[in-house]
Amino acid sequence: MAGVGYFPPTMKAPSGLPSSPSRWRSGRALGWLAALTFLAPASADAAAKLRGKVDGFRNLLNPVWAEARDPKQHGYSFREPVATVRAEFRRLFPHAPKEICVAAFAASPQKAPPPVLVRVGGGRTTPVTIVVPPGTRLTFQNTDPFKHRLHGVGIPTFQPADTARAMTREWSVPGAGVFEIRDELAPSLRMWVIADPTVAAIAYPSMKGDFALTVEEPGEYTVQAYFAGKKVGPALPVTVKDADLDLTKTPLKVGDEKAAAAADKAEADKDKAAAAEDGDKSGAGK
Amino acid sequence: MVLSRFWYALLGLVLGAALFLLGIASSMYNRSGLRARAEGLSSDAQVVSWYLRDDARQRSAQLIPFALESDVGKYLQKSNESEGKVPEDARAKLTQALTRVNAQIPKEAGFDSVFVVDQHGRVVAYLGYAQASGMDDFELGGYPVVADALHGYVRDDTLVLDRMYRVVARPVEYDLASMPAGAIIGARVIDDRFARELSSRTGAAIAFYANGQRAAAGSPVDFQTANLDAIVGDLTDLEQDKDYKEKGRSAVREIAGMIAVQYTRLPGEAWQLGAGYAVARQPASVSGPLGFFGHADEKDKKAGNWPIALLVALVAGGLGIAFSVLEHTRPLRVFKTEAEKFAAGSVEQLTPSRFRGLFRKIAADVNDGVDKQLAKGGGPRRGPADFKEVLGDIPDQPAMSAFSLPGDGVADAVAPSGPSSPQPASSARSGPGRALPSPPGAKKPRPPAPGGAASPPAPPAHLDATMPEGGLTGWGTGAPDEAEWQEVFQEFVATKQQCGENIDGFTYEKFAERLRKNRDTLVQKYGAKRVKFGVHVKDGKAALKANPIKE
Numbered sequence: 063m064a065g066v067g068y069f070p071p072t073m074k075a076p077s078g079l080p081s082s083p084s085r086w087r088s089g090r091a092l093g094w095l096a097a098l099t100f101l102a103p104a105s106a107d108a109a110a111k112l113r114g115k116v117d118g119f120r121n122l123l124n125p126v127w128a129e130a131r132d133p134k135q136h137g138y139s140f141r142e143p144v145a146t147v148r149a150e151f152r153r154l155f156p157h158a159p160k161e162i163c164v165a166a167f168a169a170s171p172q173k174a175p176p177p178v179l180v181r182v183g184g185g186r187t188t189p190v191t192i193v194v195p196p197g198t199r200l201t202f203q204n205t206d207p208f209k210h211r212l213h214g215v216g217i218p219t220f221q222p223a224d225t226a227r228a229m230t231r232e233w234s235v236p237g238a239g240v241f242e243i244r245d246e247l248a249p250s251l252r253m254w255v256i257a258d259p260t261v262a263a264i265a266y267p268s269m270k271g272d273f274a275l276t277v278e279e280p281g282e283y284t285v286q287a288y289f290a291g292k293k294v295g296p297a298l299p300v301t302v303k304d305a306d307l308d309l310t311k312t313p314l315k316v317g318d319e320k321a322a323a324a325a326d327k328a329e330a331d332k333d334k335a336a337a338a339e340d341g342d343k344s345g346a347g348k
Numbered sequence: 349m350v351l352s353r354f355w356y357a358l359l360g361l362v363l364g365a366a367l368f369l370l371g372i373a374s375s376m377y378n379r380s381g382l383r384a385r386a387e388g389l390s391s392d393a394q395v396v397s398w399y400l401r402d403d404a405r406q407r408s409a410q411l412i413p414f415a416l417e418s419d420v421g422k423y424l425q426k427s428n429e430s431e432g433k434v435p436e437d438a439r440a441k442l443t444q445a446l447t448r449v450n451a452q453i454p455k456e457a458g459f460d461s462v463f464v465v466d467q468h469g470r471v472v473a474y475l476g477y478a479q480a481s482g483m484d485d486f487e488l489g490g491y492p493v494v495a496d497a498l499h500g501y502v503r504d505d506t507l508v509l510d511r512m513y514r515v516v517a518r519p520v521e522y523d524l525a526s527m528p529a530g531a532i533i534g535a536r537v538i539d540d541r542f543a544r545e546l547s548s549r550t551g552a553a554i555a556f557y558a559n560g561q562r563a564a565a566g567s568p569v570d571f572q573t574a575n576l577d578a579i580v581g582d583l584t585d586l587e588q589d590k591d592y593k594e595k596g597r598s599a600v601r602e603i604a605g606m607i608a609v610q611y612t613r614l615p616g617e618a619w620q621l622g623a624g625y626a627v628a629r630q631p632a633s634v635s636g637p638l639g640f641f642g643h644a645d646e647k648d649k650k651a652g653n654w655p656i657a658l659l660v661a662l663v664a665g666g667l668g669i670a671f672s673v674l675e676h677t678r679p680l681r682v683f684k685t686e687a688e689k690f691a692a693g694s695v696e697q698l699t700p701s702r703f704r705g706l707f708r709k710i711a712a713d714v715n716d717g718v719d720k721q722l723a724k725g726g727g728p729r730r731g732p733a734d735f736k737e738v739l740g741d742i743p744d745q746p747a748m749s750a751f752s753l754p755g756d757g758v759a760d761a762v763a764p765s766g767p768s769s770p771q772p773a774s775s776a777r778s779g780p781g782r783a784l785p786s787p788p789g790a791k792k793p794r795p796p797a798p799g800g801a802a803s804p805p806a807p808p809a810h811l812d813a814t815m816p817e818g819g820l821t822g823w824g825t826g827a828p829d830e831a832e833w834q835e836v837f838q839e840f841v842a843t844k845q846q847c848g849e850n851i852d853g854f855t856y857e858k859f860a861e862r863l864r865k866n867r868d869t870l871v872q873k874y875g876a877k878r879v880k881f882g883v884h885v886k887d888g889k890a891a892l893k894a895n896p897i898k899e
Binding site for chain 1: 488
């Protein structure tokens with residue numbers, strides 16, 4: 063799946079979302095697909111697609127999972143690698159379709175899109191990182207069978223409040239900047255909202271890294287990948303004319319292999335030390 | 349009384365020492381109990397921690413059959429290839445596979461819920477989690493435990509969702525050249541059943557808590573599980589505990605004197621949410637020396653060696669009683685017996701040598717007192733007169749009754765004591781009405797009577813017969829002992845005044861005349877040589893008594 067285009071005007075407004083589980087299942091699926099694929103631009107005829115590729119995202123490290131693996135965080139009583147799983151897969155790289163956001167920035171400010179649906183469930187939000195213009199209204203929908211208590215870190219307009227199962231909560235991005243959303247009841251849940259007035263389109267890559275941006279107007283754009291609230295990889299300037307653009311030949315390299323390998327080695331050393339310490343403790347305990 | 353007093357003092361010392369020792373013992377017991385309780389609680393907390401970890405490890409092994417089930421990997425891979433929606437056939441096949449494998453797992457080693465998650469984090473199939481029924485896009489991929497499993501790790505976690513769960517996860521591999529096809533997750537609900545099972549296997553009273561509430565509790569049979577509810581009120585202060593905050597385990601805390609608890613954070617996400625478990629023990633302190641009785645069980649009471657305690661108590665009590673009998677009861681009885689003999693006239697005096705200690709002194713004092721009274725002429729008698737003994741043989745029809753002497757109001761009453769021979773004091777102590785001997789050297793010469801009359805010898809006996817008022821009229825003549833009547837008159841007048849009687853017109857001359865007549869009558873009637881008069885009070889009035897004396 064590749065996300066294409068930006069902010070669907072036909073996406074359901076949050077107020078129109080059904081509230082019962084049986085009803086919102088269908089609406090949720092439609093809303094999320096709409097949010098990710100950014101269907102139906104206002105002027106479909108003029109829209110152009112920028113097909114590209116994100117490379118090296120497996121060299122990134124999900125900060126939440128990386129933090130949780132630290133023994134000092136007491137996140138587990140035992141954690142052991144399965145020997146048959148290759149080391150390259152044991153790296154805690156992000157789930158790109160939800161965590162890496164590729165945005166196209168125009169030269170001029172853009173209008174705030176219709177409300178964007180953000181699903182809250184499974185220990186994270188979907189998407190985890192999103193780039194929107196200031197003033198965009200986000201609708202957080204609880205897709206878990208239990209409540210959440212979302213709040214914005216240091217955001218006065220987003221105080222902790224319960225969102226029951228299948229219910230929604232809305233919040234408008236107050237201005238430009240990077241905002242972090244957390245859940246008091248689920249420490250692993252962290253979301254980043256990057257607000258930039260010039261963002262024209264966003265897309266989420268597939269598991270293979272492919273993505274497709276849909277911009278409505280021809281012009282000069284800059285394509286940038288975001289991960290965990292931060293830019294990753296270089297910005298890619300593009301000029302959009304009437305035709306679609308193929309950017310796959312110049313993939314966005316968001317993660318560095320050498321840095322990741324060094325991080326892996328450091329992590330392996332840390333695991334060994336932790337295992338040795340654990341062994342010492344067990345021996346002492348005997 | 350020396351032995352008794354020594355025994356009392358000894359018992360007092362032993363009792364005081366026993367109380368002192370009990371105080372020391374209770375303090376030592378409490379201190380030792382406090383230390384043992386702290387060690388016990390730490391041990392309980394450690395055992396529970398080990399058990400949770402070991403249980404998680406063992407249950408993670410139970411996930412292997414799921415991961416090795418061919419359909420699980422195959423249909424997970426199929427689900428991974430569909431980024432938009434989980435294929436329905438994959439859901440069905442995986443559900444069947446889960447059910448199939450789960451049926452082969454022993455119940456005690458199984459899970460309350462099992463989930464199969466694909467690479468996208470979506471729950472493709474599950475068992476035992478009705479809350480997610482109908483939620484097609486239910487997912488778990490954001491939780492670190494699931495993410496770790498999807499990246500090739502086996503690990504555990506404690507999640508606080510709608511309830512608390514102990515979770516283990518492991519990867520499901522399909523193509524070894526690729527990343528794991530998904531993850532299999534097993535979860536156990538931390539509820540009362542879980543806590544009871546944990547308690548039965550570790551012997552600890554344990555309560556799990558999350559979000560400031562007790563989530564589950566279990567305890568041994570001798571522990572009141574309801575007491576574990578007390579931790580709820582303590583949870584708010586728990587965050588102030590430095591050890592708990594930094595190391596995840598609190599110091600031993602006592603709640604309302606009911607239970608002592610130690611809190612431990614649960615590993616996993618629950619750690620950050622302040623969820624954990626508390627192990628508790630009931631306090632084993634005693635409030636004082638008598639507090640031991642409240643805490644002693646049947647085994648303790650059996651260890652108390654009742655026979656020896658009873659024997660010691662009986663011996664101590666018996667010794668006390670023996671000393672008391674020996675030094676108190678027996679001398680008192682001897683004294684009582686001798687006093688009864690003395691009262692009955694069987695003996696002439698108390699024999700101090702037969703007594704011991706204070707009784708000897710009392711006997712000597714009694715003897716001295718009697719002698720002194722006799723030396724003064726005796727006191728008023730409090731019993732009927734034995735006329736025969738005092739006066740000798742009395743005619744059946746006396747010519748004049750000592751009680752019917754006509755009076756003229758001079759004297760209210762005169763009681764003739766009857767004649768008696770003056771005898772040595774020591775010979776007249778054999779019965780009531782007889783004078784007791786004076787102790788040697790205790791005799792005092794009677795003061796000379798007014799008028800130069802010779803002092804008569806001490807009256808050997810006296811008659812306590814009361815004469816009616818005016819009964820001295822017609823008293824016979826006798827020895828001229830009127831010299832002492834003046835003293836009798838003065839005493840009589842004083843007594844009448846003390847009794848509130850009228851003495852107007854009452855003169856010595858009249859008084860002496862009446863005494864003279866009565867004396868003469870008695871002398872004539874009984875052949876007494878003389879009559880001695882005394883004053884006493886009868887029925888609230890002054891009265892005279894007459895002692896005819898035969899010499």
